[in-house]
Amino acid sequence: MPRILVVDDDPMVRDVLTRVLKVQGYAVEQVGGVDEALDLCYRDGEVDLVISDIHMPGRDGVALLAELRMRYPDTAVLMLTGDDDVGLAVECLKKGAMDYLAKPVQIQEVRARVEKAIEEQQQRIELRQLRDGYQAELEGRVLQLSQRNKEMFLAQVQMAVRMLEAKDVYTRGHSARVAEYAVLTGRQLGLGRAVLDDLRLGGDLHDIGKIGTRDAVLNKPGRLTDEEFTEMKRHVTDGEEMLGVLRADHPEVLHIVRWHHERIDGSGFPDGLIGAQIPLSARIVGVVDAFDAMTSTRAYRVEQSLEYAFGELERGKGRQFDADVVDAFVLAFPNRSAATLRH
Numbered sequence: 063m064p065r066i067l068v069v070d071d072d073p074m075v076r077d078v079l080t081r082v083l084k085v086q087g088y089a090v091e092q093v094g095g096v097d098e099a100l101d102l103c104y105r106d107g108e109v110d111l112v113i114s115d116i117h118m119p120g121r122d123g124v125a126l127l128a129e130l131r132m133r134y135p136d137t138a139v140l141m142l143t144g145d146d147d148v149g150l151a152v153e154c155l156k157k158g159a160m161d162y163l164a165k166p167v168q169i170q171e172v173r174a175r176v177e178k179a180i181e182e183q184q185q186r187i188e189l190r191q192l193r194d195g196y197q198a199e200l201e202g203r204v205l206q207l208s209q210r211n212k213e214m215f216l217a218q219v220q221m222a223v224r225m226l227e228a229k230d231v232y233t234r235g236h237s238a239r240v241a242e243y244a245v246l247t248g249r250q251l252g253l254g255r256a257v258l259d260d261l262r263l264g265g266d267l268h269d270i271g272k273i274g275t276r277d278a279v280l281n282k283p284g285r286l287t288d289e290e291f292t293e294m295k296r297h298v299t300d301g302e303e304m305l306g307v308l309r310a311d312h313p314e315v316l317h318i319v320r321w322h323h324e325r326i327d328g329s330g331f332p333d334g335l336i337g338a339q340i341p342l343s344a345r346i347v348g349v350v351d352a353f354d355a356m357t358s359t360r361a362y363r364v365e366q367s368l369e370y371a372f373g374e375l376e377r378g379k380g381r382q383f384d385a386d387v388v389d390a391f392v393l394a395f396p397n398r399s400a401a402t403l404r405h
């Protein structure tokens with residue numbers, strides 16, 4: 063049953079309106095001023111319709127209208143005006159009143175206007191709910207879509223990594239092993255789930271920029287010339303650029319791609335960062351990348367024994383490698399047997 067609140071300082075007017083509307087089947091309450099009206103809405107929840115006199119001692123009907131619009135947008139407001147107040151009534155319509163009734167009130171007119179106001183208000187509420195629902199659904203779909211886009215993008219770059227490895231027989235499986243070793247090391251260091259996920263992705267994608275490196279440089283047996291070395295070094299910044307869309311959600315992945323060739327003593331590339339300036343995730347991938355490079359056959363040399371590689375990591379502590387990361391990797395390395403991971 064729709065609830066109506068009648069606000070008028072004249073008890074006669076209130077009583078007449080209350081009786082007429084109750085007969086019509088509404089739940090009607092009445093108060094003599096603005097503050098009591100607001101108290102009642104606050105206490106009992108908003109009503110469907112407020113019928114308010116304009117002129118009242120203290121705060122007037124215009125003030126009540128403003129408060130109601132602000133606090134209870136779903137409440138419809140009808141203004142009661144004297145014959146000489148039409149201008150003011152029109153002002154109230156502009157400020158959000160739904161209609162006005164001229165005093166002295168005519169019973170038939172009250173019934174018709176109130177019914178119409180309540181109906182219209184219901185329609186407005188339904189329309190708004192529909193719109194809100196549609197809005198929420200739309201936002202949900204956009205979110206889903208951007209998630210799908212991201213997944214598709216990742217699937218594509220991962221495919222690019224596989225293609226990159228396919229054209230270089232020596233690096234087959236390298237990215238997957240680096241990802242695996244990086245996660246094992248991160249776990250050993252007690253890193254959280256989100257960082258571990260980024261380590262896996264960053265490990266997998268760390269060399270993606272090599273797609274732009276010429277095969278002759280990539281697969282060159284023997285030493286690179288200065289020029290070739292410069293070209294090879296570019297893979298870290300090229301890779302970072304290629305994965306730019308991940309920056310917002312996975313900045314750590316980009317850190318790994320850009321800085322996995324930095325060295326603790328500042329002699330790495332591309333920025334010559336020193337020590338803790340290099341993000342931990344990039345220090346981790348730096349260690350496990352070097353390890354996997356040593357323990358798999360490359361164009362420029364055959365694979366080294368695990369013992370030799372671990373020895374190199376040990377010797378490189380504090381120069382090329384972060385000592386804590388090396389220790390964690392050595393502890394985390396599965397049974398010192400790379401066989402299962404490498405083939």
Ligand SMILES: [Fe+2]
Nearest residue numbers: 268269322323
């Ligand atoms: Fe690299």
